[in-house]
Amino acid sequence: MNYVLINKMISKPGKRQEVIDILTESGKAFDNVPACLLYLVSESVDDPNVIWIQDVWTNKADHEALMKSESMQNFIKKAMPLLAGMPEQYEIKPVAGKSEWIS
């Protein structure tokens, strides 16, 4: 079953683009990872400090292994001081709709 996450981050005022740059750079590690089906970084249209990240992975273990890697931990250390609080992470289970990710 796919492992699907919705993440919300709130940057400190004026720091959203810096956080997005880090998320963009760190996400390049997923480009050649077949277990990563989607990694989508988005800006909120209405709130200038909010970032949403949507993840679809074929399994949880591959995601966790990558997140624990030294390079990923360095990106996290770089991003944390730019955030207004802890990132929120929601694991969800796709159940219906128009999508190939329902499992």
Added chain:
Amino acid sequence: MNYVLINKMISKPGKRQEVIDILTESGKAFDNVPACLLYLVSESVDDPNVIWIQDVWTNKADHEALMKSESMQNFIKKAMPLLAGMPEQYEIKPVAGKSEWIS
């Protein structure tokens, strides 16, 4: 540019499956709509009353026209009494990642 939404709904206790059934049934209207690239209904893994809906459309006008249709309004009327509050809707702009939806 794609029109991308994240929606969060909280059902009244014990009513989540009924809401999901309505979302599943109403979402069938999108199956043959080319402007709808993704319509994904998911359950929260941690909260038994939370539903997340992710939408990717090629444009806002086609989404709005469909949502205003009589059949869709009937589905909304059926779902609203099963919810614990107003649905939250967040428009987002994809900016980076591993996805075909960055525009």
